[in-house]
Each structure stands twice: as C-alpha cells, then as structure tokens.
Amino acid sequence: MKVKLFSIILILFIFYGCSFLKTEWRIDELYIQKIEGSSKVIYNFSAWGGLDSNPRGFIVLDSTETFQVDVEKILPIYQLSDIPNKSYFEGITHDCYGTCGETYYDSAPIFKPMKLEKMKIEDIEFTNRIYQYKGYSEHDRGLENYVFEKFKETKDSLYFYNLDDVESMDGQHLNELKVRKGEIYIQLAKNKDIKKIIADDVRLNSETKAVEQIRHIVLTPKSKIKNDKLSERGIFREVKISN
Structure with a gap:
C-alpha cells in the first residue's frame, strides 16, 4: 500500500512540477516582419523572467503560429545583414577571437568574417557570419x-x-x-x-x-x-x- 501511495505521489509531483518549472515571461518589446513571398514571419523581441533573465533576439515562425518566448529558437545573431526572403536570409554576430578584455587594445582588428555557419530555419536557408569582436566593434x-x-x-x-x-x-x-x-x-x-x-x-x-x-x-x-x-x-x- 505504501509503495502504491508513493508511486501516486511521485506521478503527481512530476506532472505538477513540470508546470511549476514553466517560465513565465514578461515581453517588453516585440516586433514582427513578414518574410516576402513566404508564410513565415520573423520576430525580434526582448523579455524578462526565469533563469535566462533577459532573453532577446530573432525567432522565425510560420504566420499561423502565436509568438511565444522559446530560448531554443532564438537565432544566434545580433543583427540581420540583408532583407529576408522566402529562400534566404542572413545575419551577423561576433566572438572574442583573442580580443576580449585586456587583450583588446593590443590586438589588431580583423574586419572579414572569421567563421561561417549555414543551416535551415523553417525551411529557409540561413547564413550566420561570425566576426572578431574588435573588428565588429570598431565599425559600430x-x-x-x-x-x-x-x-x-x-x-x-x-x-x-x-x-x-x-x-x-x-x-x-x-x-x-x-x-x-x-x-x-x-x-x-x-x-x-x-x-x-x-x-x-x-x-x-x-x-x-x-x-x-x-x-x-x-x-x-x-x-x-x-x-x-x-x-x-x-x-x-x-x-x-x-x-
């Protein structure tokens, strides 16, 4: 009897515990752009709450879907670098590449992309160009x-x-x-x-x-x-x- 009761309590804990762990987000900025020639849209948002504190960035969805904060769907970019269309879009971001912190002032800026990432997002070809931090920031x-x-x-x-x-x-x-x-x-x-x-x-x-x-x-x-x-x-x- 005790084993059966323990099993019921465990099931209830797992079921309700998942609900308790669900993050409640407060969205403070939300913008939408229709992707030309497509049923897809791209959102740019900023939100507060949960362990991620202040997630922000771009998420691509079908226009029939309701926007929800999903940190796993945030694109790994800081900015778009062209107009998105039904077959292709691109963005840029940066990484240290030896120029963060104290090494910034002694390092030489590199303005060309250091790395290229290609993937499909919602069936659209996506390119992410990753730049050296110093090369990126000196043109900002x-x-x-x-x-x-x-x-x-x-x-x-x-x-x-x-x-x-x-x-x-x-x-x-x-x-x-x-x-x-x-x-x-x-x-x-x-x-x-x-x-x-x-x-x-x-x-x-x-x-x-x-x-x-x-x-x-x-x-x-x-x-x-x-x-x-x-x-x-x-x-x-x-x-x-x-x-």
Missing part, C-alpha cells in the same frame, strides 16, 4: 538621433530628407540620409501614426563581406506619417503587448 558608430521632414522608400532602402541631429551637442544638419532596409523598426503612436523609425543599418563589403559600417539610428518625423505609407518589405512593425 553607436546611437544617432534625428528628426526628419520627409522620406522616400525604394525596394531596398529608405531615404530621409532635411534632418536635424538631436543627439550631439553640435546639432548637425543633414540634407539626406540613406538607410538599408532589413532591420527597420516602426514604433506606432496610439492613433496608429508612425511615432519613430529605428534603423539598424549594417553594411558589408559586397565581395569580402568585411564589416564596413554598423549604425543605430532613431528617426522621428516632424509631421504625421500614416503607418500604411511604408511597405512591409524589410520592415519590422511594433506589436502591442498585453502581458
């Missing part, structure tokens, strides 16, 4: 912040005109700024107008794939822009979260 220009008067969209790029720098002390003015699509983020106001456009603009050499430039740019319109004035190609849109 940090945050730029502008207000702009008007813009133009092409298939692969966004052009902004009459920009004023609101980040630096000297208040730089630009007549024109071009950013590549792929990792463009649209933040929406309550009335669905565009509140901000955030561009993570990665430039790789077309032949060597060396890192040429990494820019993080926040762009705020001086006047109202409707959400539908921008296409879906290469553009993430904010998903409102109800945790």
Whole structure:
C-alpha cells in the first residue's frame, strides 16, 4: 500500500512540477516582419523572467503560429545583414577571437568574417557570419538621433530628407540620409501614426563581406506619417503587448 501511495505521489509531483518549472515571461518589446513571398514571419523581441533573465533576439515562425518566448529558437545573431526572403536570409554576430578584455587594445582588428555557419530555419536557408569582436566593434558608430521632414522608400532602402541631429551637442544638419532596409523598426503612436523609425543599418563589403559600417539610428518625423505609407518589405512593425 505504501509503495502504491508513493508511486501516486511521485506521478503527481512530476506532472505538477513540470508546470511549476514553466517560465513565465514578461515581453517588453516585440516586433514582427513578414518574410516576402513566404508564410513565415520573423520576430525580434526582448523579455524578462526565469533563469535566462533577459532573453532577446530573432525567432522565425510560420504566420499561423502565436509568438511565444522559446530560448531554443532564438537565432544566434545580433543583427540581420540583408532583407529576408522566402529562400534566404542572413545575419551577423561576433566572438572574442583573442580580443576580449585586456587583450583588446593590443590586438589588431580583423574586419572579414572569421567563421561561417549555414543551416535551415523553417525551411529557409540561413547564413550566420561570425566576426572578431574588435573588428565588429570598431565599425559600430553607436546611437544617432534625428528628426526628419520627409522620406522616400525604394525596394531596398529608405531615404530621409532635411534632418536635424538631436543627439550631439553640435546639432548637425543633414540634407539626406540613406538607410538599408532589413532591420527597420516602426514604433506606432496610439492613433496608429508612425511615432519613430529605428534603423539598424549594417553594411558589408559586397565581395569580402568585411564589416564596413554598423549604425543605430532613431528617426522621428516632424509631421504625421500614416503607418500604411511604408511597405512591409524589410520592415519590422511594433506589436502591442498585453502581458
């Protein structure tokens, strides 16, 4: 009788214990981009909770699936380096390669990729280029912040005109700024107008794939822009979260 009772308790513990161990995530950022010509979508998210503390990154799903935080599905990249499509997409990341910590200042930067990883994600060919940390970081220009008067969209790029720098002390003015699509983020106001456009603009050499430039740019319109004035190609849109 005791053995039977112990078995029942053990089964109940395993069943309910699994539920107790399930992590409850609080998502604080979520963006979605439709992958052109495909039923797939790519999410970029940030969440808090559980042993992983603050998981963030990209997850590819079918558009019929509901987004859930799954740390095993996070792509091993920091940024996209091109516009995803139905057959191929790519991203970049970095590893130390002897340039982390105290060795950083004594090491020479290498801008070409150190390693290439290829795999299939949701039946789409995926390439991950891994760069030396110093080579990667020396082309990272940090945050730029502008207000702009008007813009133009092409298939692969966004052009902004009459920009004023609101980040630096000297208040730089630009007549024109071009950013590549792929990792463009649209933040929406309550009335669905565009509140901000955030561009993570990665430039790789077309032949060597060396890192040429990494820019993080926040762009705020001086006047109202409707959400539908921008296409879906290469553009993430904010998903409102109800945790």
